[in-house]
Amino acid sequence: xxxxxxxxxxxxxxxNLDILRHKIPxxxxxxxxxxxxxxxxxxxxxxxxxxxxxxxxxQIQAFTDTWHWTPDAERAREEVLTGAAPNVAxxxxxxxxxxxxxDLTAYLVMMTQRLIELHRVLKPTGSLYLxxxxxxxxxxxxxxxTIFGPTNFRNExxxxxxxxxxxxxxxxxxxxxxxHDVIFFYTKTxxxxxxxxxxxxxxxxxxxxxxxxDEDGRRYRLGDITGPGGAAKxxxxxxxxxxxxxWRYSKERMQALYEQGRIVQTAPGRVPAYKRxxxxxxxxxxxxxxxxxxxxxxxxxxRLGYPTQKPLALxxxxxxxxxxxxxxxxxxxxGCGTAICAAQKLGRRWIGIDITHLAVSLMKSxxxxxxxxxxxxxxQVEGEPKDVSGARELALNDRYQFQYWAVSLIEAVAxxxxxxxxxxxxxxxxxxxxxxxxxRRRETVIVQVKSGHVTASxxxxxxxxxxxxxxxxxxxxxxxxxxxxxxxxxNTAGFYHSDLWPGPNxxxxxxxxxxxxxxxxxxxxxxxxxxxxxxxxxxxxVSAQPxxxxxxxxxxxxxxxxxxxxxxxxxxxxxxxxxxxxxEDVEDDEDVGEDAGD
Numbered sequence: 254x255x256x257x258x259x260x261x262x263x264x265x266x267x268x269n270l271d272i273l274r275h276k277i278p279x280x281x282x283x284x285x286x287x288x289x290x291x292x293x294x295x296x297x298x299x300x301x302x303x304x305x306x307x308x309x310x311x312q313i314q315a316f317t318d319t320w321h322w323t324p325d326a327e328r329a330r331e332e333v334l335t336g337a338a339p340n341v342a343x344x345x346x347x348x349x350x351x352x353x354x355x356d357l358t359a360y361l362v363m364m365t366q367r368l369i370e371l372h373r374v375l376k377p378t379g380s381l382y383l384x385x386x387x388x389x390x391x392x393x394x395x396x397x398x399t400i401f402g403p404t405n406f407r408n409e410x411x412x413x414x415x416x417x418x419x420x421x422x423x424x425x426x427x428x429x430x431x432x433h434d435v436i437f438f439y440t441k442t443x444x445x446x447x448x449x450x451x452x453x454x455x456x457x458x459x460x461x462x463x464x465x466x467d468e469d470g471r472r473y474r475l476g477d478i479t480g481p482g483g484a485a486k487x488x489x490x491x492x493x494x495x496x497x498x499x500w501r502y503s504k505e506r507m508q509a510l511y512e513q514g515r516i517v518q519t520a521p522g523r524v525p526a527y528k529r530x531x532x533x534x535x536x537x538x539x540x541x542x543x544x545x546x547x548x549x550x551x552x553x554x555x556r557l558g559y560p561t562q563k564p565l566a567l568x569x570x571x572x573x574x575x576x577x578x579x580x581x582x583x584x585x586x587x588g589c590g591t592a593i594c595a596a597q598k599l600g601r602r603w604i605g606i607d608i609t610h611l612a613v614s615l616m617k618s619x620x621x622x623x624x625x626x627x628x629x630x631x632x633q634v635e636g637e638p639k640d641v642s643g644a645r646e647l648a649l650n651d652r653y654q655f656q657y658w659a660v661s662l663i664e665a666v667a668x669x670x671x672x673x674x675x676x677x678x679x680x681x682x683x684x685x686x687x688x689x690x691x692x693r694r695r696e697t698v699i700v701q702v703k704s705g706h707v708t709a710s711x712x713x714x715x716x717x718x719x720x721x722x723x724x725x726x727x728x729x730x731x732x733x734x735x736x737x738x739x740x741x742x743x744n745t746a747g748f749y750h751s752d753l754w755p756g757p758n759x760x761x762x763x764x765x766x767x768x769x770x771x772x773x774x775x776x777x778x779x780x781x782x783x784x785x786x787x788x789x790x791x792x793x794x795v796s797a798q799p800x801x802x803x804x805x806x807x808x809x810x811x812x813x814x815x816x817x818x819x820x821x822x823x824x825x826x827x828x829x830x831x832x833x834x835x836x837e838d839v840e841d842d843e844d845v846g847e848d849a850g851d
Contacts, residue, residue, distance in 0.1 A: 256281065261581050261602035264593075264628070266613050266636030269585040269606040270363075273370035276635070282374045282604070283446065283580035286571055286592045288384040289367075290561060291320065291360050326359040333365055341369065344399040348392070361392055367585065368400050374583070375441045380407075380575040383437045384563070390435040401439045410436040412567065413544040436571075448574055451536030452545060463531040475517065475526035478502065494518050494525050539574065546570065561588050568595035576601055590616035597624055610654050613637065614661030644771045645732060648704035656682050656702040659730045662774045665700045680718040687785035689725070690752045696725040698782055703731045709738040715766060716746055725749045727766045728780050735768045743768055754783035 265272045320326075330349060334342045345365050349358050371381060381401070385393055390409075398406060411433045454463075463472040480488025480499035488499040493507055496518075500507060510516045510527070518525045546566045549556045556562065568591050572582055578600040584592035587605040589612065596603040597620070607613055613634070620626040628634045637658060638644040648655040660667045665683030683700030690696075699722060701715050712729065719727045726749050729735075748762040756762045767780050 261604060262597075262632040263604055264587070264613055264616055264632065264634045265604070265606040266608070266610060266634070267606070268608055270367055270370065272606050272636075273367065273374060273585065277370075277374045277583075277604070279373050280376045281581065282583045283376055283379050284572060284576040284582045284601075285371050285375060285379070285381040286384070286568065286582070286584050287371070287382075287586050288561065288563065288584075288588065289360075289364060289586045291385070291389055320356055320360040320363065322354040322356070322359040326354075326362050329362045329366055333362065333369075337365075337369060341365065341399050344395065348395070352392075357389060357392065360389065361396060364393065365396050365400070368396060371585070372400050372441065377442045378444050378446050379441050380445050381437075381439045381441075382410075382571050382575070383439075384412075384434060385437070386434050387431070390437070394437060397437055397439055401441065405440050405442070406437070407440055408436075408438040408541045410438060410541045410543060412436055412546065413542075414548045438575075446575055446577060446580070448577070450539045450570065450574055452539060453536050454531075454534075459531065467528075472531040473528050474531075475519070476529045478507075478516070478525065478527045495522060496524055498524065539570075543567075543570075563591050565591055565595055565598075568592045569599060572596055572599050572601060587616060588612055590619050594619055594623055597626075610637070610657035610661055611667050614657065614664075614667070617661070618664065640775065641732070641772050644775075648732060652704050655704050659702045659771060659774075660700055662730075662771075663700065663728070663780060665698075665728075680714060681722070683728075685728075685782065685785055687725075687754075687783045689754065689783060696783075697722060698726045698728060698785075699724045700728045700730065703729070703733075705732075707731045707733045707735060707739060709736065709742045712739050712742040712766060712768075716742075719746075719765070725765075726763060726782055728782075729766065729768045730771065730774065731768070732771050734770060739768060742766075751783055757781045 265276065330345065333345050337345075345362065348361060352358050375381060381397075383393060383397065394406075394409075412435075413432055414434050415432045459472065463474045465473050465475070467473060478501050480486060480501045482488065483499040484490065488501065489503055490497065490499045491504050493500065493504070494511075502510070507516065511525075515528050516525050517528055546564055549562055549564055572592075572595050576582060579602065581602045581604065582592065582596040583604040583606075584590075585604075585606040587593065587607040590605055593603040593605040593616065605616060607616070613636075617628050617634070620628075620632070624631075626632055638647050644655065644658075647658060657667050660683035663683075663685070665685045667683050668681050680701060681699055682702045685698035685700065687696050687698070688694070699715070699718055701711070701718070703711060715727045715729055718724070727746075729743070743764075743766040746765040748756075749765050751761045751763060754761065754763075763781060763783065769778065769780060773779075
């Protein structure tokens with residue numbers, strides 16, 4: 254098996270299929286979690302609509318989860334048919350023939366390619382958890398069964414992701430409330446890592462079954478110690494405390510337990526029982542229905558504002574169950590990085606992959622806030638431009654991704670791509686906020702990014718945006734060197750006067766419009782603005798070590814106090830669970846009871 258070595262703890266920007274094929278060795282990953290986005294909110298009539306291939310590319314972009322049958326999907330299908338194992342090729346061919354060429358099959362074709370690679374990179378002791386909703390889960394299970402083998406399917410976990418609700422506000426609907434996600438759990442072989450975890454007993458169960466309290470305040474219940482099956486099962490028969498039975502223990506062992514106070518007789522002539530303490534019981538073994546991990550509510554401290562964010566506790570449970578400290582955890586649809594943050598917290602190594610610089614930027618911010626980790630120092634970031642030539646290449650390939658990357662250099666909040674698609678760019682590529690004034694009001698900094706030819710008209714346009722938005726400062730990032738006319742135009746904008754913050758020259762004036770090239774930012778020559786809080790909502794910290802909230806690119810920065818220390822998720826008690834004979838009360842019938850155990 255390969256060892257990821259220094260390649261673990263790495264964020265990759267790019268198409269996860271290419272990265273899996275060219276960067277990740279076979280049998281090198283211990284645990285894979287993936288939450289591949291799909292347009293599950295679309296009407297089924299749209300999802301199953303036959304397509305001609307003339308729609309936009311199926312590549313996933315930030316905050317979009319729509320796949321379409323395009324020439325890319327057709328080429329992917331042909332690649333699987335000609336290069337995959339015969340059973341996988343036959344499965345996919347039949348599925349496309351049955352369902353047709355549409356959004357759903359485009360998604361399934363692309364996922365088949367990736368699941369083939371994920372199976373390859375997984376160690377024999379590894380596991381995979383695929384998170385989805387019921388829209389496509391049944392089709393994905395067919396794909397997973399074909400690639401991993403049906404005997405390696407372990408569980409279909411249902412996670413209750415929201416409380417009961419009614420969809421009648423949407424009009425006339427026939428479906429019942431949709432409140433759960435599906436998580437498929439597969440292993441590569443029968444040698445997979447498995448760490449048993451337990452959930453607390455419910456209060457109702459505790460009150461009903463552990464209703465006795467001893468002189469030390471410990472709750473306990475009484476369990477059966479008779480030998481089931483009698484002599485046929487090899488259980489000894491003897492008299493103990495005036496009662497003759499087949500017992501679970503030898504006479505010597507029974508006497509020792511009695512002397513320890515673990516064997517009690519509630520009344521003369523009654524069958525003795527074993528005293529089982531609640532604080533010695535591990536709890537209820539983890540089941541496949543998870544309703545004790547709450548979704549991230551609108552006011553939750555953990556909430557970062559990313560639309561597909563999952564609770565940290567959910568990923569901690571998965572990682573704890575199927576990996577050990579030091580193992581490598583991978584999430585190839587990283588989003589806001591909950592899986593890699595959970596892996597970091599639990600002492601695992603990790604690999605995160607995402608196709609948008611917006612997501613990579615958010616993950617870097619989250620790792621900084623939670624663990625005080627610096628990119629390319631404490632972990633590696635691959636796929637991002639390292640110099641001006643790399644920035645030019647990114648701009649040529651995808652100007653929106655260039656804008657997201659450039660905005661991330663100054664840790665601004667990027668304007669969402671959806672707004673641009675709807676024609677709502679409004680001359681704003683990023684936003685930075687800070688607090689100023691005697692009433693501590695919120696002030697705004699507008700960020701514009703230009704990848705092509707630059708002129709003084711751009712600066713005049715930026716001045717107009719600042720006036721329209723009533724912003725304090727405007728920042729202009731470009732690839733090309735600004736002209737003298739551009740600098741003169743910027744100088745005419747004057748200064749923003751701060752009540753609270755001394756400016757770069759010691760007074761309270763900050764240049765209202767500032768120009769920097771990408772080369773400036775990469776070399777450490779940043780903008781000058783008043784101190785600001787973390788631009789992405791701060792993730793909860795997991796250590797008390799303080800961290801500066803200002804990036805190194807800023808001048809005249811002051812350090813804000815660190816966020817609160819991470820507060821571990823409380824897991825609500827499970828409901829009463831009486832699935833085996835060990836959960837039966839024995840005190841009402843002297844001949845029936847639970848295994849006493851040692």
